[in-house]
Amino acid sequence: MGLKAFLHDLHTTRRLILVSAFLFCISIVVGWLSTGAIQSILAQQMAGLGEVAQRLQQSEHPQWSFFVFIFFNNAIKCVLVIFIGALFGIVPIVFLIMNGMVLGFVVHLQADMGRSLYEVIVKGLLPHGVIELPVLIIACAFGLKFGGQVMSSIGVGIGLKRKGLAQTWELFMKQTLRVSIWSVVLLLIAAAIESGITYRLMSH
Template sequence: MSLRALLHHFKEMKIYFCIIIGLFILGIVLGANHWNEAIIKEQMKHIQEMASQAKDSEVVEISFFKIIFFNNVKSMVLMVLMGLLFGIMPIISIFTNGLLLGYVGDLQEETWIDLLKGIAPHGILEIPALFIACAYGLRLGVLVIQGIGSVGNDERKMKFKINFIRLSKLMIPLLILLICLLLIAAIIESTISLWLVQS
């Protein structure tokens, strides 16, 4: 299927987008209240390790771009595909991302402009990509559950088969869209966002 078909399919994904955005907002609220700091600090440790790798290279911007882009692509693809395990991974991922953002935002509440400078330029593309990946991962999980529930019922089994084939055909344009969004976001983050934070 084409990118146009994928964008058209977004209309049918409203409930999934609403669930994902709701979980993200819930994560932000709980993160701002320092809920479950152990998970948050583990995520921050991983981010700091990636930043250290980039700083140790000769050309920071190029190294930063490579690390961000490949890490984000790997994470987003996993969010979609691991959705096959009943949609658990996308739910955890979106909630954890919200926790991290809320926690960091609370730590920098007096310098929120600096936080916006560091996130907004690339986040305008990266966050929607995160929502899309998690929403489709969740949809896959629901589809798997429906498939299990269709055992012994020919009508449900046929409906499941049609939906599964249709969603499978959307995977290629979905991954292309995510890669394009993440590529542009990584370029912005390793240049404009990095420059704004350093300034």
């Protein structure tokens, strides 16, 4: 479960990580340029998040409430997206696209409201985003890998060449568990930064 093994896992999955990063970046651009039906969907997503943020802000200890919500929300989603990726990688793709589009939409909306992009990106996004966004991309990449592993196993099963399949799955599940644990640890750090540093920067 060490850092060296985790970094090796990332290296062996680098192509899918790059694919996920590319898809996420494209989705940000789509969110920024969104109009019509897409814009309405994203606006509804933001309205829901706004209501949650308002409730958390009105709690007795807002920063602690934000920390708990951010951490569990992100950690649960990222771990789920890895394992639900077993359904042929569909969920990780949808998760990447939606998160990328929401991010692009939010930044554009803030700019339209007169906030400087420096404030939105450097103060509101970068402090925690440098950890949170790569973890999201990594989780989706491993979700895609899980889907690929399932499809590969189906192909092997159909071809009746099952030798070594159990060992392959054992190694893959160890890798997946390791990535899940490290994702949760990194998201814990990101949540602490977002509810602490980002919260204070954006409150002034």
